[in-house]
Amino acid sequence: MGNLAACCRSFWCKPKNPDIRISLPAVCFVWQIAMIILFGLFVRYDDESDAHWSEHKHKNNITSDIENDFYYRYPSFQDVHVMIFVGFGFLMTFLKRYSFGGVGFNFLIAAFGLQWALLMQGWFHSLDPNDGLIKIGIENIINADFCVAGCLIAYGALLGKVSPVQLMVLTLFGITLFAVEEYIILNVLHVRDAGGSMVIHTFGAYYGLTISWILYRPKLDQSKNLSGSVYHSDVFAMIGTLFLWMYWPSFNSAIADHGDGQHRAAINTYLALAASVLTTFAISSLSAKKGKLDMVHIQNATLAGGVAMGTAAEFMISPYGSLIVGFVCGIISTFGYLVITPFMEKYLKIQDTCGIHNLHAMPGVLGGVVGAITAATASESVYGHEGLVNTFDFEGNYAKRTPATQGGFQAAGLCVALAFGIVGGAIVGFILRLPCCWGDPSDENCFDDEVYWELPEDEESIPPILEYSSHMVGKNTDMMSQSNFTVEQS
Amino acid sequence: MGNLAACCRSFWCKPKNPDIRISLPAVCFVWQIAMIILFGLFVRYDDESDAHWSEHKHKNNITSDIENDFYYRYPSFQDVHVMIFVGFGFLMTFLKRYSFGGVGFNFLIAAFGLQWALLMQGWFHSLDPNDGLIKIGIENIINADFCVAGCLIAYGALLGKVSPVQLMVLTLFGITLFAVEEYIILNVLHVRDAGGSMVIHTFGAYYGLTISWILYRPKLDQSKNLSGSVYHSDVFAMIGTLFLWMYWPSFNSAIADHGDGQHRAAINTYLALAASVLTTFAISSLSAKKGKLDMVHIQNATLAGGVAMGTAAEFMISPYGSLIVGFVCGIISTFGYLVITPFMEKYLKIQDTCGIHNLHAMPGVLGGVVGAITAATASESVYGHEGLVNTFDFEGNYAKRTPATQGGFQAAGLCVALAFGIVGGAIVGFILRLPCCWGDPSDENCFDDEVYWELPEDEESIPPILEYSSHMVGKNTDMMSQSNFTVEQS
Amino acid sequence: MGNLAACCRSFWCKPKNPDIRISLPAVCFVWQIAMIILFGLFVRYDDESDAHWSEHKHKNNITSDIENDFYYRYPSFQDVHVMIFVGFGFLMTFLKRYSFGGVGFNFLIAAFGLQWALLMQGWFHSLDPNDGLIKIGIENIINADFCVAGCLIAYGALLGKVSPVQLMVLTLFGITLFAVEEYIILNVLHVRDAGGSMVIHTFGAYYGLTISWILYRPKLDQSKNLSGSVYHSDVFAMIGTLFLWMYWPSFNSAIADHGDGQHRAAINTYLALAASVLTTFAISSLSAKKGKLDMVHIQNATLAGGVAMGTAAEFMISPYGSLIVGFVCGIISTFGYLVITPFMEKYLKIQDTCGIHNLHAMPGVLGGVVGAITAATASESVYGHEGLVNTFDFEGNYAKRTPATQGGFQAAGLCVALAFGIVGGAIVGFILRLPCCWGDPSDENCFDDEVYWELPEDEESIPPILEYSSHMVGKNTDMMSQSNFTVEQS
Structure with missing residues (x-):
């Protein structure tokens, strides 16, 4: 308590009161009602999910219902959906006493975020020029889940240190920033990023890390005895890891081009992930006394290959190229957990609970670079004329763009994602430090479900x-x- | 023991003997052998799963194997299958000492139920008039899983208080009643209910609640110290919750019309579920000291939106309509856990272990009402002429039915589901109280795996x-x- | 320690040193680098995953992207993928103190195995005669997962008793043997085995059992207090069981023929599995005091029906035939756990941690026999002319083969699988006993994660x-x- 008193002399600080009885319901109700109103004003079904589909079919000479985009993408959508809720959710149950908060708040902010994402992304990408309405179908809900992923990554850095009210605010701004950033990267720069190494992982990670830096808690070690795992919480976390790992090929292929695009994206991601597993085990064993493996590495670094294939998965990177990417990422990511996370906490004052810098930031940036290089070296001999045009969408205004130019734009896209993550994170972090009834826990109550949950x-x-x-x-x-x-x- | 002696003076009661060494194997063997015989007499492959498919294709000018119904529905089937076994199963592991019984007996009765459902539903819906045989394909096994869901809902009210032998009987009758009820609603009344708000949830919930009412245990508080959860059992239950939540769009769209029907059903359910999450968190927080969230609410009420969209999911309820349904259901369902369940236990003598009244009964009825209203207000301007005919199947005998009439029939269907649930539950509850070797546990042994399982x-x-x-x-x-x-x- | 000294007098034995700090990283790096080089030399995309797909479509008059094999098989692939990593992985978490090793080493060897399988199977099955390169697509990655399954089954017998380095060697040889055996069975003998009763389960089980026999540990009872489960580890194992059980229809149908083949395989497997559950519960209850159920049976024997349908699933075995297979397998498998496993350990010196003899060996052999009989009794009246040719691939060199002959070849295939399992297991077992730095645990450290993992x-x-x-x-x-x-x- 003496600590708290001292702390309060600072401008920002006042005694923490983690009572969210008014603030959380207020935020949930207001935002959900706002969603209903905005959906009422703006959102309708698209051609393929509207009851006029049968007329649309006749008009467009579509011979079979199986041509409905639903059948191309729904299985991948469900896999992505599992990654968002079980994958991210259970990965965050590893703390000994924050499993409810890990999986529960993940659930809350994802459920809000996907609604807001449908609107934000809809305004940028799915606005029907005839009536000014957003028309949604299966691809929109996949993109909404993707958009949410960015905010869940950010949550990983803040796990156990923020209140659900802060998370809701983080999500509101995160989705907004994401939609703008995505529009600039995908539409203005005409960059390809089907699996989101840049738009999702790089953005989300730097957004979260910057917020965590601003919300730095110098006395967090007071709750250190809760910042580890117990045996069974580590097994729970493996559920999250494995569902992320298994379904990542669906993540990277979900919105890729029909046919060979989706097919290739799945295979490339499958291979990169496999290679990551081997190098993660290798480095983890190499770094410890008697070669003992560390569950933190296995739970996280094995996924790095999937992150890094986000951009290049749909390109002709070739199977061995995918293996190389996975190989490198497993090493970098495990190395990050061993060296960079402690360094960042000690010297840069960035506390990163789940180590998103190692799992999303570094592999995401690497993925953007790999994508730029792969794009720049693309050629008609490898892709075929039609294949090259389809893969990079060199049509309309972009008919004359060359692979080399495309590579340059890909690199520019990476910079945009970085800039949005860091600047956006700074602004939102600043907002979350404003003296206000955020209900965030005191240092000694971090990582403790007791604060926000009725425990058994x-x-x-x-x-x-x-x-x-x-x-x-x-x-x-x-x-x-x-x-x-x-x-x-x- | 003195209690038991006193109890036995009553006609119904005799000392409980939870030995199921003869009765459970007998029931399993007899029923499984009966299934084999009945399948041998009645069940064959349908056109699309029979090796004559290639000839069937030629005859019907089907140009591609991808037109086989398998490819339209198999991904959704697998999602539904996960909901039945992992979703319902793990949702029932929340009790501190009944996780084996929760997931294990769920497994047993679902595996039996789906076989009996294939026969019962087959006789009503898939009988080939040429040879009097039931022809099964992918849609039949989805429907069998649906039918099983009704009985698993009923199990939720009885969790921890009945023996597996009783559950097998409950399932045998439950499936039978379900098939009759479903035939009346879907075929006789020509009602639409793709996701089963009425036929599955309303029926299943009132079936289970009525049985629970008849099997009322006045001294259940003797085992009260086992009727709660522990930290890790709550995390296990979240696995069930999330798989139900994530795959519910597949549940409501699995047997909807090809094309826009399945597409729209998935989107509507996705949205309703998201809205439920926010209002569940809001009410849960609002109702507790310091705004602490209650895991029971999060595990259950977040799903209410999916239940309530069961009927209307394939209609043009519009995205904001789905959000409103989810919004309302999250509130009602959480409110039910706070107020109605304790009230029912105290004054109505209905002990509802999992709170199925809040998760299935109320949202199910609401879903039936929403479906009736949405149907009644349907119009050609919204659906298009062809779309209206397809969606409500206004063909053949029903070519002249108007949306308004359809709305009336939808409401009638809801009443049929209610009646079958209550009357059927009364009969089956009565049967399960007959003095017989049921092997059900005594009051002090309820909610304890010790009774039926070799514990580690x-x-x-x-x-x-x-x-x-x-x-x-x-x-x-x-x-x-x-x-x-x-x-x-x- | 005195024990160890005594033990070391034997030729093979030296004091166990479970330090894997050099050996594990070395193996992982060397093999992963070898994979990259071999992939670089040999592996490319096939027609359907290459960017030339659009040209391929035109050339072959394919009208729609939905005809890409990706859309026929990807949903099943993902289900199989879940079975391999979550199914097998979590099934092996049942030990009280080996959950990390169960799910973690499963992850490691599967990730390595699938790469090596792509190469080995590719050389035998997917070599492009024009350029000598392996062309991979969705079917290859399903087959790679299948191939891995054989090694994971073998791991089941050895769980807790070997080091990860030994497992990597076991996998290297296992995949190699598998690919040769599979080539002989499927191509040389032209045998049908879509779900792998013979090539996967029979081979994998006897491979593992033979290795376990050679690595017999007479003093394993010193670690007996860790060879059981605890309450929550049994619940974790049920996650594995259920995902295996639910997705087994996808396993048996994943590489079956398009159309009716996949459709029928899924239905048959669904039914066989359901029947297994009832007879497993029956025998488990019948065999215990007071009829108490044993979680080991429920976790394993319920799956036997899926194993035994591996060969016959795509045949016209008819729905009741599937139920009979499941019925019998549930009984045999549970009986195996009760009687045969203890017998094998005591008299045959085969220690089988997970009881793979009951879950894979016996049902696998039975599945091969069922497949042979079903094939031998096939007829044009049941399959139709075209259906018979398609199902058994009686084309080209095999146009004149009769069902009866096919039955004989099927039986021969079973013998090949058995022979490869036993002989291959003997060789690999011998290798794993060579005095070398395997890092395997001493008898008293078996079943203990402490040896290879940093525990919380x-x-x-x-x-x-x-x-x-x-x-x-x-x-x-x-x-x-x-x-x-x-x-x-x-």
């Missing part, structure tokens, strides 16, 4: 000294609280 | 007073059972 | 006597290690 009875009703038995089955709580047992403790 | 050794071999350490790693069991440690306890 | 702090920092509290939340570690609490222990 058996965890609370027990005298503190007995908490070591908090996983007991509960049957004998009564017996234990009385009698000789407690006597012995005193 | 380390949980049993320890003297009671030491049970608080039942999650120990086991290494030092020996050390502990002897020596000064136990001495201190005595 | 709270498990290590506590004095041994306190380990019973190893699942504590950790908050009060400090308080506990000092003070009166420890005093009492001394």
Whole structure:
């Protein structure tokens, strides 16, 4: 408490009060009602999900319902959906006492974010010029999930240190920034980034890291005993890891071109991820006494190959190219956990709970670079004339763009993503530090579900000294609280 | 024991003997053999899964294998399958000491139910008039999974209080009632209910609640210390929640019309579910001291939007309409957990372990009403002429039905579902109370896996007073059972 | 230690040193670099995943992108992928203290194996005669996952008793043997085995069992207190079971013929699995005091129906035929756990951690036999002329083969699988016993993650006597290690 008092002399700080009974419901209601109104004003079904589809078919000489985009993309959509909610959600359950917050707040902000993303991305990409309405179909909801991924990555850096109200604000601004950044990169610069190495991972990671830097908590070590994992929470986190790992080929191929585009994107990602696993195990073992593996590396760095293939997955990078990307990323990412995260925390004052710098920032940037190089070296001999045009969309205004130019624009896109992440993160971080009823936890309460969740009875009703038995089955709580047992403790 | 003696004076009661060594194997064998015989007599492949498919193609001018219904529906089928076994199964692992029973008995009755459902639904819907045989394909196995869902919902009300033998009987009758009810609603009344707000959720919930009412256990509080959750069991339950939540768009679209029907059903469900999440978090936080969230709400009420979109998902309810449905359901359902479930237990003598009244009954009824209204207000201007005919199947005998009439029939369908649930539940509840070797647990053994499962050794071999350490790693069991440690306890 | 000294007198044995700090990274790096080089030399995209697809379409009069094989098989591929990594991985988390090793090493060897499988299978099946390059597409990556499954089955017998370095070697040889065996069975003998009862399950199981026999550890009971499960590890294992069970229809149909072939394979597998569940519950209950169910049976024997349908799933075995296969397998497999596994351990010196003999070996052999009989009894009246030719691929060199002959070849294929499993296992087992730096654990360290993993702090920092509290939340570690609490222990 003395600490808190001292702290409050600073302009920004006042005693933390993590009561969110008014603020969280208010934010949820206001934003959900706003969504309903905006959807009512702006959002309708597109040609393929509207009941006029049968007329649309006749008009466009479509012979079969199976040509509906739904059948091209729905299986990938569901895989992406699992990555967002179970993948990201369970990956964040690794903390010993923040599993509810990890999976629960992930659920909350993703459910809000996808609605706001449908609007923001819709205004930029799916506006029907005839009636000024956003027309949504399967590709929009995949993109909404993608957009949410950026904010969930940012949450990874802040896990355990912010309130759900702050997360809702982070998401509101994050989605907005994402949509603008994506529009500039994909439409203005005409850059290809099907799996989002740049627009999703680079942006999301630097957005989160910058916010974390601004919200730096110098006394976080007061809650250090909760910042690790326990045996079973690590197994839970592996559920998240594996669903991310397995479905990443769907992530990178979900909005790629029909036919060979989706096909190739899936194969490339599959290979890069496999290579990442081997180098992650290698570096993790190499770095520890007796070669013991570290679960943190296995849970995270094995995924780096998927991040780094986000841009190039649909290109003709060739199978061995994918393996090389995965090989390098597994090494870099594990190395990041070993060296860079502690360095950043100590010297740069950036506290990165899940190590998103290693899993998303570095592999994302690398992915952007790989994409730029692969694009710049593309040729008609490798792609075929038609293939080259299709893959890079060299049509309309861009009919004359060469692969080399495209490579340059890809690199420019990466810079835009970086700039939006850092500048946007700075602004939002500043907002989240404003004196306001954010309800964020005090330093000693970080990483503790106790703050925002009603925990199961058996965890609370027990005298503190007995908490070591908090996983007991509960049957004998009564017996234990009385009698000789407690006597012995005193 | 004195309690039991007293209890036995009543006609119905005799001392409980939860030994199922004869009864469970007998039921499993007899019913499985019956299934084999009935399948041998009645069930064959349909045109699309039979090796004559290639001839069928030629005859019907089908140009490509991709037109096989398998490719339209198999991805959705697999998602539904995950909902049935992992979704429902893990949602029921939340109890601290009934996780085996939750996921295990769910597995057993679903595996039986789907076989019986293929027969019952087959007789009503897929009978080939030429040879009197049931012809099955992908749509039949989706429908069988749907049919099973009704019984699993009912299990939710009874979780921890009945024996597997009782569950098998509940399932046998439940599937039978379901098939009849479904035939009346879908075929006789020509009602649309692709995602089953009425036929699955309303029926299943009232079926289970009525049975629970008849099997009321006045002394259930004797086992109350096992009726809660522990930290990790709540995380397990979130696996169930999330797989239900993520795959619900597949559930509501799995048997909708090819093309725009499936497409629209998925989008509408996606949106309704997202809105439910926000209002669930809002009400949960609003209702508790310091705004602390309750895992029970998050695990359940977030799903209410999916239930309520079951009927209207394939209609042109429009995106904002879906959001409104989800918005309302999240509120109602969370409110139900806060107020209605305790009220029902105290005053109506209905013990509802999983709160299916809040998750399935109320949202299901609401979904039926929403469906009726949406149908009644349908028009050619919104659907297009062809779209209206396709969506509501206004063909053949029903060519002259108007949307307004359809709305009336939809409402009638809801009443049929309610009636079948309540009356059927009363009959089956009565049967399950007959003095017989059901093997159900005594009041003090409810919610305890001990009764029906061999629990891992380390949980049993320890003297009671030491049970608080039942999650120990086991290494030092020996050390502990002897020596000064136990001495201190005595 | 005295034991070890004694042990070392034997030729093979020397003191175990489970340090893998050099060997594991070395193996991972060397093999991954070899993969990159070999992929660079040999592997390219096939027609459907290459950017020349649009030209390929024109040339072959393919009218739509949806005809790309990607859309026929990708959803099934993803399901298979989940089975390999989450299914097998989590099924092996059941041990109380080997969950990291179960899911982690499964991850490692699968990620390596699939790369090597793409090469080995590619050389045999997908070599382009024009340029000598392997051309890969979606079917290749499904087959690579299948190939990996064989090695993961073998791992099941050895779980907890070998080092990751040994597993990498086992996988290298296992994949190689698999590819040769598969080539002989599928191409030389022209046998049908879409779901791999023979090529995957029979081979993999006997490969693993033979290795386990050669690596027999007579003093394994020294670590017996870790060879069981705890409550939550059993629930984790159910995640694996259910994902295997639910997605098995995709496994058996993933590479079946387009159209009715995939459709029928999925339905048959769905039914066989359902029947297995009922007979597993029946036998499990019948065999125990008071009819209590055993989680080991439920986790494993329920899957036997899927294994046994591997060969016959795409045949016209008819729905009731599938139910009979599942019925029988559930019984045999559960019986195996009750009787055969203990017998094998005691008398045949085969230690089979996961009971793969019951889940893969017996049902696999049975599946091969069922396949042979079903093939031998096939007829044009049941399949139609075209259907018969398509299903058994009686084209080209095999245009004159009759169903009866095919049945004989199917039986021959089973023998080949058995022979490769046993002989190959013997060779590899012998290699793994060579005195070398394998880093395998000593008998008393088997089934213990401690050996190869950095365990979460709270498990290590506590004095041994306190380990019973190893699942504590950790908050009060400090308080506990000092003070009166420890005093009492001394």
